[in-house]
Amino acid sequence: MKKKILMTPGPTQVPPEVLTASSRPVIHHRTREYSELFARVIDGLKYVFRTDNDVLVFASSGTGAMESAVVNLCSPGDKVIVTACGKFGERWQQMAEAFGLDAVVLSYEYGTAVDPGDVARALADNRDASVVFTTHSETSTGVVNDIEAIGGIVAESDAVLVVDAVSGLGSAELNTDDWQVDVVVAGSQKALMIPPGLAFAAVSDKAWDLVERSRLPKYYFDWQKARDGVRRDDPTTPYTPAVSLTVALDAALQLIREEGIEAVIDRHRRLGRASREAVKALGLELFSPDDDACSSVTAVKVPEGVEDSELRRLMRDEYGVQCAGGQGSMKGKIFRIGHCGYYNYADIVATITALEQALNDLEYPVELGRGVARVVEVFGEDAS
Amino acid sequence: MKKKILMTPGPTQVPPEVLTASSRPVIHHRTREYSELFARVIDGLKYVFRTDNDVLVFASSGTGAMESAVVNLCSPGDKVIVTACGKFGERWQQMAEAFGLDAVVLSYEYGTAVDPGDVARALADNRDASVVFTTHSETSTGVVNDIEAIGGIVAESDAVLVVDAVSGLGSAELNTDDWQVDVVVAGSQKALMIPPGLAFAAVSDKAWDLVERSRLPKYYFDWQKARDGVRRDDPTTPYTPAVSLTVALDAALQLIREEGIEAVIDRHRRLGRASREAVKALGLELFSPDDDACSSVTAVKVPEGVEDSELRRLMRDEYGVQCAGGQGSMKGKIFRIGHCGYYNYADIVATITALEQALNDLEYPVELGRGVARVVEVFGEDAS
Numbered sequence: 001m002k003k004k005i006l007m008t009p010g011p012t013q014v015p016p017e018v019l020t021a022s023s024r025p026v027i028h029h030r031t032r033e034y035s036e037l038f039a040r041v042i043d044g045l046k047y048v049f050r051t052d053n054d055v056l057v058f059a060s061s062g063t064g065a066m067e068s069a070v071v072n073l074c075s076p077g078d079k080v081i082v083t084a085c086g087k088f089g090e091r092w093q094q095m096a097e098a099f100g101l102d103a104v105v106l107s108y109e110y111g112t113a114v115d116p117g118d119v120a121r122a123l124a125d126n127r128d129a130s131v132v133f134t135t136h137s138e139t140s141t142g143v144v145n146d147i148e149a150i151g152g153i154v155a156e157s158d159a160v161l162v163v164d165a166v167s168g169l170g171s172a173e174l175n176t177d178d179w180q181v182d183v184v185v186a187g188s189q190k191a192l193m194i195p196p197g198l199a200f201a202a203v204s205d206k207a208w209d210l211v212e213r214s215r216l217p218k219y220y221f222d223w224q225k226a227r228d229g230v231r232r233d234d235p236t237t238p239y240t241p242a243v244s245l246t247v248a249l250d251a252a253l254q255l256i257r258e259e260g261i262e263a264v265i266d267r268h269r270r271l272g273r274a275s276r277e278a279v280k281a282l283g284l285e286l287f288s289p290d291d292d293a294c295s296s297v298t299a300v301k302v303p304e305g306v307e308d309s310e311l312r313r314l315m316r317d318e319y320g321v322q323c324a325g326g327q328g329s330m331k332g333k334i335f336r337i338g339h340c341g342y343y344n345y346a347d348i349v350a351t352i353t354a355l356e357q358a359l360n361d362l363e364y365p366v367e368l369g370r371g372v373a374r375v376v377e378v379f380g381e382d383a384s
Numbered sequence: 385m386k387k388k389i390l391m392t393p394g395p396t397q398v399p400p401e402v403l404t405a406s407s408r409p410v411i412h413h414r415t416r417e418y419s420e421l422f423a424r425v426i427d428g429l430k431y432v433f434r435t436d437n438d439v440l441v442f443a444s445s446g447t448g449a450m451e452s453a454v455v456n457l458c459s460p461g462d463k464v465i466v467t468a469c470g471k472f473g474e475r476w477q478q479m480a481e482a483f484g485l486d487a488v489v490l491s492y493e494y495g496t497a498v499d500p501g502d503v504a505r506a507l508a509d510n511r512d513a514s515v516v517f518t519t520h521s522e523t524s525t526g527v528v529n530d531i532e533a534i535g536g537i538v539a540e541s542d543a544v545l546v547v548d549a550v551s552g553l554g555s556a557e558l559n560t561d562d563w564q565v566d567v568v569v570a571g572s573q574k575a576l577m578i579p580p581g582l583a584f585a586a587v588s589d590k591a592w593d594l595v596e597r598s599r600l601p602k603y604y605f606d607w608q609k610a611r612d613g614v615r616r617d618d619p620t621t622p623y624t625p626a627v628s629l630t631v632a633l634d635a636a637l638q639l640i641r642e643e644g645i646e647a648v649i650d651r652h653r654r655l656g657r658a659s660r661e662a663v664k665a666l667g668l669e670l671f672s673p674d675d676d677a678c679s680s681v682t683a684v685k686v687p688e689g690v691e692d693s694e695l696r697r698l699m700r701d702e703y704g705v706q707c708a709g710g711q712g713s714m715k716g717k718i719f720r721i722g723h724c725g726y727y728n729y730a731d732i733v734a735t736i737t738a739l740e741q742a743l744n745d746l747e748y749p750v751e752l753g754r755g756v757a758r759v760v761e762v763f764g765e766d767a768s
Binding site for chain 1: 388390392394395396397398403404406407408409410411412413414415442443444445446447448451454478479482483484571573579580581600601602603604606622623624625626627628629706708
């Protein structure tokens, strides 16, 4: 037996009661039983998204929901503004290119956040821009952008704000309606605590107006068909839904409701802070900002003289803790501790223990126990 | 307790060992463990598709895989040939329209099959047609088209043949390579015996040539990116895969291999025949052809004086057997017994029993036990 924990920013750990729900006998999707379940799931999603807008559900990964925003909001050649401060911001950029949009790209060094002032300037300089695509929690770096500020800025323009919250929804603060976010896209395999395969889009009235004018071709990800389904008294999806994942989501949303969304976000804030404090106590350098907003993923610079792949191999194979490496140009330079979803202090203690042990095995100078002690201290402070 | 069986043509019953596999703790997809699993799954899919071509895997419903064929093979304005002999053939037609193709549509009355001669004539009349879109098992009617004949015809042209085998793969004969089918798209929730949420596309060299010339925009369903993933030594997907469904598929493919694909198809042929014979013995009229090829779904005309919704409600609520109704214009006129996937003679016996009892409850004249006796007879003949 080797007890393992998954500390990657997606997929994440799935609670046993959710795994069990996902393995119930499959039910048919055109039944009252399924409609009741789906209605409950949509209500639960609205609770987590903090929105009264329509929430649409797709059988796809989060990238599918991102694509759905592009093809439902845009027409060929449309001017759009894209912020890119990491791999997932760059994905908006790639999609804009793939779908023939005219993208004004605001690029930021990996590890830094989008400057909302830049968005204001880009909107002022491009009054014909119809959409602003940005990222909430940038999974590749751990940065969480100031969506509240960006929301206020975009709301004053005619543009629609689209936020990729795949890793941030339910782990970092995101108040869709209060912050005037028109579209939030998200995935199932992060803080929603179910396996990958479901994706979501919350869509405001301002966005629906743009949807009606969109001329990019679409079929599977057609929002209007999905809306017709969710607005029914017996809500449904246009195509066969991922039934077992939806059943799992129902169970996971129940857990989130029991804890309360404010408490869930606060728990993540503490997990992030404990991770950062422990990393610093070990003398390592943070890559993600040392900021309470960054509560989904903690990115750490691989210390001088240490081989990233070997460090993570030891953590995983010897100490049972799987972290993620860097992506793209960050490969080998950083590693990432994901703590969005089904995580508590014990997971952070285990992760920091594994990190200390692995560094020690690699003869990197660490005072064993120092990081873990800091985790406990931080949790103690927070509890008081 | 109410013991229930799902006799719908998707989702279908999932074997307990497959359900159990789907609820294993989620593993990360960028690991050797997952690559080994995914390599095994692709091998198993090639075995079921009877192909040496690339098989690509998407987190989506079968409709997503259909769309992937359109956007990867076509350019705006392309002339294509579409056969429509039911709801799913019409879906090709709707997609061709949504993506701005110039579709020559061969339409057939619901319940009848595509005439391969019409495809030959359409190709002769439209030498610039680049793709023929057709349907293997038309789930809405129970018809299984003669893909072998259509394959031979299309192979002599420059056009690429795309077959929707969502409900037919693994339940009706389909020899992708021998029959010269360029592209087969399929879903997970039918004869592959797992919950909905995965979809597949098998792609020939002739199709890949067309893919390189395709100019419809695409991102999530980009076949070239998916091919780069599956051709690696450590195969992977471009975006986060539906991990738990892939684990389930690995278990289901193992069951199919143990039985052997020829035996699996033969079992379905017998299930179809027993269903048809029983229906006829009860004096009801078949809607799907009385043909051994139609081994996925048996469609039955709702008898005069019987209310379809009440018949199926009784079968489901009183006798625990859930069948499907008609779709679109067939609603209320037919009901459908799905037997693609995890089904054996006992499921047919139960279904026919429920049908007899429900008809009897509705005071429709049936000789109780006559249909069931016919099922047993047919299985006896087949066994000898």
